[in-house]
Amino acid sequence: xxxxxxxxxxVGLGWRHELACDIFxxxxxxxxxxxxxxxxxSGSRRQQRALETLGxxxxxxxxxxxxxxASSAPVERRRLDRMARLVEAVQPVGWSEHLAFxxxxxxxxxxxxxxxxxxxxxxxxxxxxxxAAKVIGQAPVLENVATLIxxxxxxxxxxxxxxxxxxxxxxxxxxxxxxxxxxxxxxGFDARDAxxxxxxxxxxxxxxxxxxxxxxxxxxxxxxxxxDVVFELLALVAERVPRPLTVIVERDGVYPPFxxxxxxxxxxxxxxxxxxxxxxxxxxx
Amino acid sequence: xxxxxxxxLARIYVDADARARxxxxxxxxxxxxxxxxxxxxxxxRIDREGLELAAISIAAKRKGR
Numbered sequence: 001x002x003x004x005x006x007x008x009x010x011v012g013l014g015w016r017h018e019l020a021c022d023i024f025x026x027x028x029x030x031x032x033x034x035x036x037x038x039x040x041x042s043g044s045r046r047q048q049r050a051l052e053t054l055g056x057x058x059x060x061x062x063x064x065x066x067x068x069x070a071s072s073a074p075v076e077r078r079r080l081d082r083m084a085r086l087v088e089a090v091q092p093v094g095w096s097e098h099l100a101f102x103x104x105x106x107x108x109x110x111x112x113x114x115x116x117x118x119x120x121x122x123x124x125x126x127x128x129x130x131x132a133a134k135v136i137g138q139a140p141v142l143e144n145v146a147t148l149i150x151x152x153x154x155x156x157x158x159x160x161x162x163x164x165x166x167x168x169x170x171x172x173x174x175x176x177x178x179x180x181x182x183x184x185x186x187x188g189f190d191a192r193d194a195x196x197x198x199x200x201x202x203x204x205x206x207x208x209x210x211x212x213x214x215x216x217x218x219x220x221x222x223x224x225x226x227x228d229v230v231f232e233l234l235a236l237v238a239e240r241v242p243r244p245l246t247v248i249v250e251r252d253g254v255y256p257p258f259x260x261x262x263x264x265x266x267x268x269x270x271x272x273x274x275x276x277x278x279x280x281x282x283x284x285x
Numbered sequence: 286x287x288x289x290x291x292x293x294l295a296r297i298y299v300d301a302d303a304r305a306r307x308x309x310x311x312x313x314x315x316x317x318x319x320x321x322x323x324x325x326x327x328x329x330r331i332d333r334e335g336l337e338l339a340a341i342s343i344a345a346k347r348k349g350r
Contacts, residue, residue, distance in 0.1 A: 072288045105292025109299055110347035113339075116290065116327070148342055149335030153290060153327035186335075214338055 002139040003172040004094030004204045006032075006244050009276075010059065011268045013261060014250045022258040027058055029262050034061040034248045037095070041082045048089055055090050061205070061246065062087060062095040067132070069140065070115040070165070071101040072124040080135040087136050093246075096141040096174045096205060097132075099125065099165055114147035117154035117161035122168050129169040141204055142166065143174035146182050146220035158183055159194040166202050173198070176207035177233045178226070182218040191233055200240040208234065208268060209250040222252035226264050231271045238275025239282065247272065290324045297336065298343050308333060 012032035013023060017039075023030060033054065040051050054060060064083060067075050087095055100112035115121045133139040144162055156164070158180075166173055175198065177191075184191035208231075210224035226249065238245060249264050293315065297304045307314040307328075315325040 072291060101291055101295075104288070104295030107292070107295040107299055109295050109343060111298075111343045113294065113298060113343075116294075120287075147335075148339040150332040152294065152331045153324060214342060215334075217335075217338055219342065 002133075002141075002170065004061065004141060004246050006059065006093055006246055008244050009238075009269075009272050010244070010246045011265050011272070012058070012246070012248055013265065014063075014248055014252075015054070016252065016255075018255055019251075019258070019261075022261070024057070026258060026262060029265060030058060032059045032061060032093070032246055032248070034063050034250075035090075035092075037062045037064045037083060037086055038066050041086055048086075051090055055092070059093045060090055061248070062090060062092040064095065064097040064140065065112065066102055067097050067128070068100065068102040069097045069128045069132070069142065070099040070121055070125045071104075071128065072121055073101075073104065074124075075128045075131060077131075077135070080132055083132075084136040087138070094141055094204070095136070095138065096143055098143045098145050099162070100145045112145045114145050114149070114151045116151050117156050117158070119155065119164070122161075122165050125165055126168050129171055139169070139171050141172045141174045142169065143176055143205075143207065144179050144183075145176070146179040148186065148214065148217050148219070150187055157189065158187070159189070159197045162194075162198060166199055171202070172204040173202045174205040174207060175203050175237060176209070176220075177230045177237070178207065178209040178211060178220050181227075181230055181233065182211060182220050186217045191229075192236060195233060195236050195240065201242060203237060203241045204243065204246065206234060206237060206245055206247045207250055208247065208264070222250050223254045225256070225260065226267070231267050234268060234271040235275035235278070238272045239278045240275075242279075245272065287321065287324070289318065290320055290327075293318050293320060293324075293328070298340055299347070301340070304336070304340060308336075 010031035315328040
């Protein structure tokens with residue numbers, strides 16, 4: 001089993017404890033909530049019940065950040081077991097992880113690192129996805145990551161690598177449009193062209209976020225509003241993708257009034273509608 | 286690319302001293318780590334500015350945990 005079990009376009013928000021009250025008070029404006037799994041993997045039974053309660057109010061997506069799926073090294077079984085227990089308890093509409101490595105040689109990087117874009121790493125990713133699907137019962141939806149460094153040792157560009165990884169793993173994709181936008185700006189490719197090259201039928205989830213700059217580079221920091229260009233990319237994705245999309249706005253700090261976040265959810269809905277309308281009228285598709 | 290290559294990257298991403306040694310002699314440090322010739326070549330061609338900025342970003346993330 002793969003992907004996300006939804007029947008219409010959904011727009012929602014990443015769960016953060018700082019936003020808890022706002023999320024519960026505004027569930028009529030939030031179609032889906034994405035929860036970072038690692039915040040709950042070692043929680044108490046009571047904390048887990050709170051998450052299960054959230055799942056009775058709104059569809060929940062689980063989002064992993066620590067498995068290190070895109071690696072030549074195998075994912076540790078104990079990490080998969082913990083994720084499996086959480087998936088079993090919460091019964092999310094799907095779960096996702098990153099096309100990243102997060103440790104090596106006993107060193108925890110503490111961040112999502114873009115792996116060398118090689119066939120060997122894709123082979124490792126396939127092994128890790130198969131192991132995860134076996135233990136957890138469903139394959140993850142795989143997310144593209146932002147990177148300030150052009151991954152050393154890479155044999156191919158980002159779009160080619162994403163296409164190859166998705167084909168080899170037979171996984172659906174979580175397309176983070178801000179990650180794609182900053183990588184395009186920082187490494188000199190066209191984000192719209194990349195979207196046209198990605199397998200539209202595999203895109204199931206979309207992340208929206210904002211960022212800032214670090215020296216000459218754009219930085220994906222999730223601390224700022226979603227820029228216009230990302231909403232424009234969302235409309236293009238909605239134009240291309242035939243299936244229902246689940247769109248998540250991510251915000252990790254410097255929280256604005258909830259009305260600002262709700263406004264971003266509304267803009268996402270409008271971008272989806274615009275893209276869907278274009279798709280309906282576009283005879284090329 | 287091998288597990289050893291990923292381990293080498295992890296070290297130079299998070300360890301400032303290791304990164305400084307590496308940037309002073311990329312090929313030498315990679316060879317002393319026992320990496321394969323193709324991996325050594327890849328590291329000799331590394332995006333040095335990107336490495337420094339990535340290290341800053343990673344350090345900020347680690348500090349914020």
